[in-house]
Amino acid sequence: MAASDSLEEQDTLAAAADAAANAPERVLNQDEIDSLLGFEVGEEVVPERNGIDAIVNSALVSYERLPMLEIVFDRLVRLMTVSLRNFTSDNVEVSLDNVSSIRFGDYLNSIPLPAILAVFRAKQWDNYGMFTVDSNLIYSIVDVLLGGRRGTAAMRIEGRPYTTIELNLVQRMIEVVLQDVQAAFEPLSPVTLDLDRMETNPRFAAIARPANAAILVKLRVDMEDRGGRIEMMLPYATLEPIR
Known part of the structure; x- marks a missing residue:
């Protein structure tokens, strides 16, 4: 019984791995790219910096x-x-x-x-x-x-x-x-x-x-x-x- 459960688990993992390998590559949309680079589009006030922009401006001490x-x-x-x-x-x-x-x-x-x-x-x-x-x-x-x-x-x-x-x-x-x-x-x-x-x-x-x-x-x-x-x-x- 334990052996059959182990085989089923292995089959499930193998199927998941095959599905992930055959899945099309995900492409970041523009909003995700802007967020990664630290840009906020469409907002007048940005409460905090993130991404690369935060690293560049980290030396500015209030x-x-x-x-x-x-x-x-x-x-x-x-x-x-x-x-x-x-x-x-x-x-x-x-x-x-x-x-x-x-x-x-x-x-x-x-x-x-x-x-x-x-x-x-x-x-x-x-x-x-x-x-x-x-x-x-x-x-x-x-x-x-x-x-x-x-x-x-x-x-x-x-x-x-x-x-x-x-x-x-x-x-x-x-x-x-x-x-x-x-x-x-x-x-x-x-x-x-x-x-x-x-x-x-x-x-x-x-x-x-x-x-x-x-x-x-x-x-x-x-x-x-x-x-x-x-x-x-x-x-x-x-x-x-x-x-």
């Missing part, structure tokens, strides 16, 4: 893992509001638009030109950071510091490089902001920030490898009807000593 930075940036907004009011003798309001993680190369490619990029060095951290000042803020600062009338929008002149006067005025503003960044980080990690150079071409402001992750802080500066945006880029390698 800034939320560094909770002390929120306190630092809130403090920075308050300090900048006071210092830029004193610097411009105008009613300046600074607000924090967004803090996000991004690859350095992607950020350089997304900078709207014309703009001024200010590279600074953090001595104690032995690394670099960068400010990007957009054209709206540049012309607004120049207009305010050179006595432009209040309530009038700053005039933008496209198609020409920034003059020496404009670069010098923006440099003075960046030096004021650097002092505020130092003061904001003081309770966490004392650091000395020195302006290294000013650039107008993003290719000359490469302070990290394109694939390196960085924190992007977007700040909005409003002066009544004028204003613009200033962005601070801090590679994770720069913040590594204070993690």
Whole structure:
């Protein structure tokens, strides 16, 4: 009886193996291929990455893992509001638009030109950071510091490089902001920030490898009807000593 049961089981397994061998090969459909590669078609919001896309982006660490930075940036907004009011003798309001993680190369490619990029060095951290000042803020600062009338929008002149006067005025503003960044980080990690150079071409402001992750802080500066945006880029390698 046991022998017959064993023979029947072997026959069943052999039949299943023959059926699997003779079955036509299964071809993945487009949805399965997209899922394997990490693409989500037809969905505006993708809650999590999967497949190859997750492997490629695994190096991007969320800034939320560094909770002390929120306190630092809130403090920075308050300090900048006071210092830029004193610097411009105008009613300046600074607000924090967004803090996000991004690859350095992607950020350089997304900078709207014309703009001024200010590279600074953090001595104690032995690394670099960068400010990007957009054209709206540049012309607004120049207009305010050179006595432009209040309530009038700053005039933008496209198609020409920034003059020496404009670069010098923006440099003075960046030096004021650097002092505020130092003061904001003081309770966490004392650091000395020195302006290294000013650039107008993003290719000359490469302070990290394109694939390196960085924190992007977007700040909005409003002066009544004028204003613009200033962005601070801090590679994770720069913040590594204070993690």
